[in-house]
Amino acid sequence: MKNTKVVDYLFKALTPEMDRAFEHAVIYALIEINDQTETRTGLEADSPQVRKAALIALDQMDAGDLTSNEVVREIASNNEDLQRAAIQIYVRHPSWTSQSLSVIEQLLDQQGEATESSSVLRELLVRSINQPDVAELVGNRLSGPLVSAKLQSLLLEVIASAQNVRVHETWIPPLEKLLDSSDATVLTATISAVERLNEKQFQQRLTEIGEDVSLPILVRVSALEAVTKSQSQLSDRSFELLLDVVQESPKDAYLAAQRIGTAALTSEQLLRVAKLIQRASPTVLPELIRAFARLKDVDVATAFLQAMNSASSLDTISAVQFSEVIKSYPSETLPNANALLAKLKQREAMHVEKVEAFLPYLNEGSAERGKAVFFGKKSNCATCHQVGSQGKKIGPDLTTIGASRTSRDLLESIVFPSATLVRDYEPFSILKEDGKVLNGIVVRETVDTIYIQQKEGEPVAVQRDEIELLSPSTVSIMPNGLDRVLSQTELADLIAYLQSLKSGEPAHASR
Numbered sequence: 001m002k003n004t005k006v007v008d009y010l011f012k013a014l015t016p017e018m019d020r021a022f023e024h025a026v027i028y029a030l031i032e033i034n035d036q037t038e039t040r041t042g043l044e045a046d047s048p049q050v051r052k053a054a055l056i057a058l059d060q061m062d063a064g065d066l067t068s069n070e071v072v073r074e075i076a077s078n079n080e081d082l083q084r085a086a087i088q089i090y091v092r093h094p095s096w097t098s099q100s101l102s103v104i105e106q107l108l109d110q111q112g113e114a115t116e117s118s119s120v121l122r123e124l125l126v127r128s129i130n131q132p133d134v135a136e137l138v139g140n141r142l143s144g145p146l147v148s149a150k151l152q153s154l155l156l157e158v159i160a161s162a163q164n165v166r167v168h169e170t171w172i173p174p175l176e177k178l179l180d181s182s183d184a185t186v187l188t189a190t191i192s193a194v195e196r197l198n199e200k201q202f203q204q205r206l207t208e209i210g211e212d213v214s215l216p217i218l219v220r221v222s223a224l225e226a227v228t229k230s231q232s233q234l235s236d237r238s239f240e241l242l243l244d245v246v247q248e249s250p251k252d253a254y255l256a257a258q259r260i261g262t263a264a265l266t267s268e269q270l271l272r273v274a275k276l277i278q279r280a281s282p283t284v285l286p287e288l289i290r291a292f293a294r295l296k297d298v299d300v301a302t303a304f305l306q307a308m309n310s311a312s313s314l315d316t317i318s319a320v321q322f323s324e325v326i327k328s329y330p331s332e333t334l335p336n337a338n339a340l341l342a343k344l345k346q347r348e349a350m351h352v353e354k355v356e357a358f359l360p361y362l363n364e365g366s367a368e369r370g371k372a373v374f375f376g377k378k379s380n381c382a383t384c385h386q387v388g389s390q391g392k393k394i395g396p397d398l399t400t401i402g403a404s405r406t407s408r409d410l411l412e413s414i415v416f417p418s419a420t421l422v423r424d425y426e427p428f429s430i431l432k433e434d435g436k437v438l439n440g441i442v443v444r445e446t447v448d449t450i451y452i453q454q455k456e457g458e459p460v461a462v463q464r465d466e467i468e469l470l471s472p473s474t475v476s477i478m479p480n481g482l483d484r485v486l487s488q489t490e491l492a493d494l495i496a497y498l499q500s501l502k503s504g505e506p507a508h509a510s511r
Contacts (some may be wrong), residue, residue: 007038030057048079139170160192161461195226198420259289263436277307316481370497417478
């Protein structure tokens with residue numbers, strides 16, 4: 001059955017027009033034939049389809065003996081499928097690190113072309129950042145006069161997320177220059193990078209940033225925490241600044257609440273936060289209550305439950321989410337905690353009745369008006385979801401959602417976002433050894449790092465050896481209560497728009 005003459009026939013069957021299933025079948029056959037000599041001839045073929053199949057087969061067969069040189073040369077290929085295959089094979093071979101500089105240089109040169117290689121480049125840089133030649137390359141690119149914002153952001157993220165990273169002399173001038181940036185996004189990314197380096201020479205500038213009242217408070221907090229070297233606990237100064245944002249800055253209140261909610265707060269700080277709960281907005285409250293998860297302090301738990309019982313935005317908290325918070329609460333607080341949980345469940349039962357009552361109105365929705373609702377600030381759907389080329393890819397892509405979901409399905413997903421979690425978008429909770437908690441979607445994993453996407457911002461890189469507990473969460477990162485934010489007409493219009501998204505083509509029809 002393993003006739004080596006078949007290899008040539010299999011190569012000839014590979015064409016640009018073939019479908020993916022046929023290509024997989026051919027590659028599987030090459031692996032099963034397990035003829036290294038004949039399969040290696042495919043690496044010299046003119047056809048990129050043949051070279052790709054030969055690469056994959058040699059990498060996976062028992063005696064393929066694929067070399068790093070054979071893979072690296074294809075990373076520069078102008079055929080996207082072949083290049084992607086070569087990159088994926090390369091990253092599976094940590095022993096090939098001697099070739100990292102060559103590979104990284106090729107991928108860096110492609111960053112202006114919006115290729116799919118960014119995630120692989122990031123992984124290679126993180127893995128190789130302490131190699132002197134790679135570190136120097138990073139410094140030279142970071143200080144280059146024509147460095148793009150995309151590449152600059154990538155390099156800063158690599159420095160910030162790399163483990164045991166050692167500062168290279170070529171990094172210092174560009175980092176000092178970036179710490180003077182007037183762009184809050186660039187400044188925040190640079191602060192994260194500088195904090196990881198733990199170099200005293202940056203501390204004076206970080207302190208100045210922390211005390212600069214002209215800068216956004218969240219930037220100042222990042223700088224102050226970089227000086228104190230504590231990202232799990234909040235210094236008194238940082239804590240006070242964040243409280244001010246939550247109370248006085250609607251634009252940044254959510255991000256400030258998220259920072260408070262993921263920190264390991266002291267009992268005194270938690271009591272201060274509890275006082276904010278009664279008047280917290282629907283977007284802020286779900287973030288603040290994360291700080292009160294699994295409390296052991298009776299006084300703090302009691303204060304939290306009292307505040308929650310009179311919270312104006314209580315309806316935005318689901319019974320599932322509240323149940324996650326009160327797990328392991330002191331026994332003397334459980335009667336009040338369970339009474340509040342029962343109250344939330346009763347309200348959700350009323351919401352089910354609301355769904356049933358709303359169904360007749362779905363036919364009155366307008367897809368054209370619903371598109372405006374989807375991309376509008378009131379719903380903020382596009383901040384997490386993408387339709388076509390518009391929106392962001394934090395949550396599921398909704399370009400063809402109408403082909404697989406009924407109007408009732410969509411309505412229930414909006415009213416109860418935690419009831420049905422989409423595969424590959426299940427939320428996770430990460431408890432770090434320093435006490436910090438991150439909640440979101442795991443968007444990427446490497447051997448030593450997990451990248452978790454929270455509701456806003458870029459994915460956060462967490463080293464595996466810093467994680468105390470990684471557990472699935474039953475609480476969706478999609479905010480609860482959207483049906484109470486939108487009017488009846490707006491909700492019907494939004495669902496009509498989502499229902500119209502079936503073929504990937506823009507929808508404008510009304511119904």
